[in-house]
Amino acid sequence: MFETLVSPFIEFEFMRRALVGAIALSIAGAPVGIFLMLRRMSLTGDAMAHAILPGAAIGYLIAGLSLGAMTAGGLIAGILVALASGAVARFTALREDATLAAFYLISLALGVTIVSLRGSNIDLLHLLFGSVLALDDATLLLLAAISTLTLFIFALLYRPLVMETLDPGFLASVSGAGAPTQLIFLCLVVLNLVGGFHALGTLLAVGIMMLPAAAARLWVADVTLAIGIAMLIGIVSSYLGLVISYRAGVPSGPVIILVCGGIYLLSLVFGRSSGLLRLLRPRRHLEA
Amino acid sequence: MTTALRFRDLTLGYDRHPAVHHLDGEVEQGVLLAVCGPNGAGKSTLLKAIAGVLKPIGGKIERGGFSARDIAYLPQAAEIDRSFPISVFDMVSMGYWRTAGLFGGIGRDKRQKVFDAIASVGLTGFEDRTIATLSGGQMQRMLFARLLLQDSPVILLDEPFTAIDAKTMQDLLNVVERWHNEKRTVIAVLHDFEMVRGHFPQTLLLAREKVAWCGTSDALSPENLLKARRICEAFDREALECERVA
Structure with a gap:
């Protein structure tokens, strides 16, 4: 038992690093994912993840597999797409989903073109699927910093963000915080995706945000609690995913997300707040 | 009596088409004011502008000693x-x-x-x-x-009693009365003339232009209501630029 569950982390430094990195991502990803879900933007995370690609690719072309260049590139590309689609949605007849789709598709096409111009297929795989088992000091620090910053900003932004999501008209009538709140939140999404793609790749970075969030919502009808549960699910998935991938000799990133997916499916059935089991075993109705 | 709100040659609208046209007038602190008029008369638009959610395209709204953000506003269909x-x-x-x-x-x-x-x-x-x-x-x-x-010193209610049963309506009217007793200004968009006559001493009858703004029984006279109804609802696509000056 000990052999399976603990010894890989004692024996190998890369396993410890992977665990710390994945936990940092899970903690910051939980509130981001919950609010993406509540704002009906679950697919936005995916779109933004694609939008980041050309920035990271340009960074890669300029400086090779450099953490700084790829992070900066990804951040710039992501925030540009977020700003552009936000602005276009505000000032034209197009809704945010349409503008975001337009901009991320342009961005993605650009990204793939840039990568294929210079790099080989291996490089593309690194961008898409990350390398959680090869986190160096700098990357680990970046993940921790992003996680800390995210939690700090969430503490600041929590009330207006809840109000902006729940009743934007009310927030607009009592304060001008609506637009900046929306914008800062989108920046947080980008920031976490950029952090995520170093460890899990652009495609799976969204998974560690959205799957725990969706699973948590099936258990409770309270935002704060849901965030806590989502964090827990993310952390447990990270740990179990790493153990399984180590034993089975399969890539860690996808396995972590698969464990998240497994927990989501279980929640779908057993979730206390709105799981499917309630439908199968209806209880007698109450008197009042 | 101090003035809570003053409209000066206020024009509000969407895409240059006016929904409220050259409105002048003032609302004293502590009054209960009903805003009535046919659909498309600019009632909700006026409330939005008072709440600061919509910017005027002409003229201005002066608020007495408080900002737009201090105003409590209940929109017609809250996007909750x-x-x-x-x-x-x-x-x-x-x-x-x-x-x-x-x-x-x-x-x-x-x-x-x-x-x-x-x-x-x-x-x-x-x-x-x-x-x-x-x-x-x-x-x-x-x-x-x-x-x-x-x-808030000023409370705006946009059709607050639509699709509400009599008991709830009475309870909420009691709240409105309480605000009135506390010398708050309440401006409500309403369609039920009987309720307006019963509870709101002042009425602004709006049909894009101001039709009447005075005591409720005078404002809601048959002649005024007829006049309000005649003003057409649709935007005129071919409308010329308005050259009226204040």
Whole structure:
């Protein structure tokens, strides 16, 4: 038992690093994912993840597999797409989903073109699927910093963000915080995706945000609690995913997300707040 | 009597088409003012502008000693996400935004006031329910409780009693009376003339232009109502630029 569950982390430094990195991502990803879900933007995370690609690719072309260049590139590309689609949605007849789709598709096409111009297929795989088992000091620090910053900003932004999501008209009538709140939140999404793609790749970075969030919502009808549960699910998935991938000799990133997916499916059935089991075993109705 | 609001040659609209055209007038602090008129007369548009949600395309609104953000505003169809997992208590507490802001705590006396507000709209016992479980009328009661906590000098209500049963309407009217006794200004868009005659001493009859703005019985005279009805609702695509000067 000990052999399976603990010894890989004692024996190998890369396993410890992977665990710390994945936990940092899970903690910051939980509130981001919950609010993406509540704002009906679950697919936005995916779109933004694609939008980041050309920035990271340009960074890669300029400086090779450099953490700084790829992070900066990804951040710039992501925030540009977020700003552009936000602005276009505000000032034209197009809704945010349409503008975001337009901009991320342009961005993605650009990204793939840039990568294929210079790099080989291996490089593309690194961008898409990350390398959680090869986190160096700098990357680990970046993940921790992003996680800390995210939690700090969430503490600041929590009330207006809840109000902006729940009743934007009310927030607009009592304060001008609506637009900046929306914008800062989108920046947080980008920031976490950029952090995520170093460890899990652009495609799976969204998974560690959205799957725990969706699973948590099936258990409770309270935002704060849901965030806590989502964090827990993310952390447990990270740990179990790493153990399984180590034993089975399969890539860690996808396995972590698969464990998240497994927990989501279980929640779908057993979730206390709105799981499917309630439908199968209806209880007698109450008197009042 | 001090002036709460003054409209100076106010024109409001969308895409250059006026919805409220060259409106002048003032609202004294503490009055109960009904805004009536046919559909498309600019009633909701006027409330939006007073609340500061819509910018005038001409003229201006002067507010006496408070900002647009101090005004409590209940829109016609609030864009509330009713599936959002939040309790009635927390939702009503949002009324404290102006005083509590990002971090301000809600201490014991404020908590008590939240309970009091919920009680005065008849929702005691609903504090811990999520808003998804409320009926339409209960939702409206909850929004009135939130307005109570906003403690505003001016309260704007856009068709607050549509699709609401008689009991709820009476309870909410009591809240309006209470605001009136506390010398707050209440401006309400209403379609029920009987209610306006019964509870609102002053009426602005609007049909894009001001048709009448005076005591309710004079404002809602048959001649004025006929006049209001004649003003056409549709935007004229071929309309020329307005050259009226103040």
